[in-house]
Amino acid sequence: MSASTGISLKxxxxxxxxxxxxxxxxxxxxxxxxxxxxxxxxxxxxxxxxWLTFQGGIIQGIKTRNVKGHIGRGLAGTCSMYLSYLSLIYISLTDATAINYAAPLFTVLLAAIVLREKVRLNRWLSVAAGFAGIVIMLSGHLSLSGPPRLTVASLASSVGVLLALLSALCTAGALIQIRYLSGKEKPGAIAFWFTAMTGATSLLTLPFGWRLPQGEQLLLLLGCGLCGGLTQILLTLSLRYADASLLAPFDYSSLLWSVIIGLIFLGTLPEKLTLIGASLVAFAGIYAVLSERRQRRRAAALALTARSETADLTPD
Incomplete structure (x- = not known):
């Protein structure tokens, strides 16, 4: 199997x-x-x-030595999920998907501030272009292009946008935690403990209006859970066949899926500004990924050349 398998899985x-x-x-x-x-x-x-059963056993798959790391990742991921699901009450699927593209931009900022990572100029340029795309997307919801119009619909839309942005920020925090955990923990353990933590913390809301789902609601809940579990498995498998840097640009295919699914199943079409802004964010993200890959290859080539020259100068 080749990298194309990883891309297909992604x-x-x-x-x-x-x-x-x-x-x-x-x-x-x-x-x-x-x-x-x-x-x-x-x-x-x-x-x-x-899936873990077929990967060598559940116990081996979920074994962890970093409980604190999983708690941090779980809290950030749970907050992101809660805010994301809440935003979908107020804005369309495509809008929520597009606004979530701010997560990688926030990740760069957090990596620079929290992890003290050195961020190159081209990465900052892509972040600036990405945030410009976010502003374009938000302009349709927040009336940035004209006088403010305070209506129930505009207020609900603004609330949805704010929730989606906060979700993206929490997603960035979760990504930072995953980056820290990925070098020490198995992918199955990261996925399992996140799922376990979201389930456990959600029980805290049991006294606040839970009700028995009916008919179609139950089917949608089952679909939500199955797709969520399947997503974790597919993401893990994709990384077996291709590097994360190669797969990263295909995250933006979610915009295409959200448009198609929104049109077919939800009967909604995205606004023009949403598509323009999301496209700008996607291009900025893809440029950043490709630029990073080029620089890694250049650094690897220079290191190989240096080793060759050192070997040539070493006397027999």
Whole structure:
């Protein structure tokens, strides 16, 4: 198998993730977000456990030595999920997907501030272009291009946008934690403990309006959980066949899936400004990834040349 297998798995993962969000959107806020997260975790852990069984055993797959790291990743990821699901009550699937593209931009900022990572100029330029795209997307919701119009619809849209942005910020925090954990923990352990933590914390909302799901609601909850679990598996498998830097640009295929799913199943079309802004963010992100890959290859080539020259100068 080749890198094309990894790319295919990555694209399937973005489709599965978008279908999960579409199921949440289809609930239209009829059930409390905490209850939705509980079912997503409960159902989602099942395919994950089956997969871990075939990967050498559940116990070996979820064994961890870094409980604090998983707690930090779990808290950030749970907050991100809660805010993301809540935003879908107020804005469209495509808008929520596009605004979440701010997460990698926030990740660069957090990496520079928290981890003290050195960020090159081209990366800062891509971040600036990405945030420009975010502003373009938000202009349609926040009336940035004209006098403010305070209506119930505009207020709801603004709330949804704010929730989606906060979700992206929490996602960035989770990505920083995953970067820290990935060198020490197995992917299965990271996925399992995140799912377990979201399920456990969602139970804290049990007294706040949980109700027994009916008919279509139950199907949507099952779909949400299954797609969530499948997404975790597909993402892990994709990294077996291709480097993360090669797969990263295909994260943006979720915009295409959200447009198609929104049109077919939800009957919605994205606004022009959303597509323009999201495209700018996507191009900025892809440019950053490709630029990083070029620099890594150049550094590797220079290191190889230096070793060759050293070997030539070493006397026999």
């Amino acid at each position: 694209i399937m993962a973005t489709l599965s993730s978008t279908l999960m969000l579409a199921c949440v959107k289809g609930l239209e806020g009829a059930l409390p977000v905490g209850e939705v997260i509980f079912f997503r975790s409960l159902v989602g852990v099942m395919p994950l456990l089956v």
